[in-house]
Amino acid sequence: MATVTDVRTQERVSTGAAIWSWITTIDHKRIGVLYFVTSLIYFLVAGFEALLIRLQLATPDGQILNPDLYNQLFTMHGTAMVFMVAMPMAAAFFNFLIPLMIGARDVAFPRLNAFSYWTFLGGSLLMHSSFLFGQAPDGGWFGYANLTSKEYSPGLSIDFWGLGLLVLGVASVAAALNFIITIINLRAPGMTLMRMPVFVWMTFVTSFLIIFAFPAITAALIFLEFDRLFGTNFYEVAEGGDPMLWQHLFWVFGHPEVYILVLPGFGIASEILPTFSRKPIFGYSAMVFAAVAIGFLGFSVWAHHMFTTGMGTIADAAFAGSTMLIAIPTGIKMFNWVATCFGGRIRLTVPMLFALGFLTTFLIGGLTGPMLAAVPLDLHFQDGYFVVGHFHYVLFGGLILALMGGIYYWFPKITGRMMSEKIGKWHFWLMFTFMNLTFFPMHFVGLDGMPRRVSTYPADMGWDFWNMFISISAFGIGISVLVFLHNLVVSYKKGEPAGNDPWDARTLEWAIPSPPPEHNFDEIPTITHRDQVWYDKYGEGHGSAADLSKVDTSVAEHSEEDEEHEVHMPNPSYWPLLVGAGLTIAAAGLMIHILVAIFGVAWTIVSIYAWSLEPASTPPDEH
């Protein structure tokens, strides 16, 4: 641990060195923090866009945004929330936690991990830079052809979107490959697949979904950009092209993407609920196989987004059926979570409140799923606010609440300080209440026929009351986010010291100091049980008072003995950043001038060579 202290003292010496150490870092924990901070900033940006949209819709015939700006805001709200908030926030948890949970010192490819982050940052900045030119993407997050064609979307807005997403796709696939290899190959001795924490399993399934779903949208985006930049005919109806091709390729990616977004939330809830119920997760293997089943089925349901496109009754029926099948594994998960709590000694801490909030709202969002999967109903719901209500229940109620719970749960491990429970409870109740008040009435106006993606509505439709209600509630969510930010800052500065295991938790990360040393484990642990840390503390018992006396403190003593133990860590590197920058320049170059694009490609190639020829770590004898 001496080395960690050294690093910190150096950082205090000069800000320049501190910034440089973040730029060149390949430590999975620091990269996790980078992902977290970046996605939090995008969360505020995309949330602000949502509030502007709600201001516009608060009254009929709203005059605050013109239709052009409205299109840009709902497009960027959706795109940013999916690709720049939900996915990277989940990636922040993957990065920080996966090596700790499986007993590894880092991910399998630390520099590739840094590359994923910098490429994500490059792609997201490229897309957001469009605001500077007043040409933010305005084709919706789904970017349907042929609205996105050069004919109907002249200018660069769609190019910012398409090229930005291509760069983000590279980042996501690289990160997913890294986690797959890490989980397959870097588990501590004895950590069999079926002893892994459920969160690790969810990451594993999510990563496979990413590597198999993203190539489809990559192909679709390449076709789109070829059409726009070089005049090809992929989506050109006059040349025999079919805009349906875009929809199929997009949703072959887009529906697995829904599970890419929500499975990390499942994983977080599956860690929080057992800890605060003081019981192991109920039906571990059922949880694992349900997630794998969701992963497989997720690829067979994409056309349920396309019931109104006239695919024919047989295709409609098949996709409706496969969609409803997904309710089975999801239902298994719901029942297992409830059964985990059942009979447990529940502690209603803030992470637990968020996990329970996730359970209830995700259930509501989940129940409207089979409604939407029913073709006759969907024909009515399509492009209306009922759908908006449904997916906000799933993504805000399901994912964001789970992520918030995860932040409260692991903040002590990441920073060494507890988050304030008092402010946290305010945060939870405000967010949970206003979230429901915002998104539930959307179902009502949806059933009343209010369309989505339209910048205004006339006064005589009977939608006035609920829209005003929704808009006021949305600002309530905004206030809850401010409370959350306040809590983050206050707790980071003055939170109570956390200690190794503040929650009396179950998985490996709680056996090491908070924050963990750079090399994570002084000695790689040997695993004999699921919930190893719980077993080390209580044996086979359930943590009753009698068990507490048997607490084995040898783990803590052990690490102190090993203080001099020197662990060899890989070197920092700036090449991952430069490769990511090169890719971003190449993508931007396609909008500026072909020479810039060639320059970007050359930059990328040179950086890749420098990266592969640079030694990953200093040989021990030169250390």
Next chain:
Amino acid sequence: MSDAALAHEAHEEHPTTTGLNHRKILMWAFLGSECIFFGSLITTYLVYRGKSVVGPYPDEILNIPLTSVSTFVLLMSSLAMVLALAGFERAAGSGADEERKQRELKKGRFWLLMTAVLGTGFLGFQVFEFYEFVHHGLGLTTNLFGTTFYVLTGFHGTHVGVGVIWLVSLLVLSYFGKVKPLDVELGGLYWHFVDIVWIIIFTLIYLIPS
């Protein structure tokens, strides 16, 4: 190889959970992802088959004998790749027998070069084919056939090009003692994958009449 480099090499060989090398699993997983990418491109070609509203159409322009030759060249490059890997593996396994090691390394390098040469030959055929097609009035934007054909075979050709650069880099690095059999094996996995994709493309686009 210097002692430091040897120690470095030993350091990299951490035991892994499965006993398989990280990079090897990475390559397999990456190729799995690539399958979906090429799957999307090939499916798009098939969906748009016969949908072009103006000519030239595939049966007027595809030169099956010529492409059969280029396919043969690419398939032979896979054979050369196998021999290159065998050379590097035997060199690494020859222990203290320095003479045998150098001999096998020489074979490995020769076949590596041959793989790159045959790959470049395939690219030459492709450039010639594209040139001929443009001459016959089929451009990238002429019709759906041109669009889907050039983008699909173009992306495949780019993959072959990346492979050639990779092989040449391995060849150069091998003179500095920096290439282990695993490095060649990873390049080989990629190379064989690109080959297999071509077999599918050749069958679906050229051999099955439209």
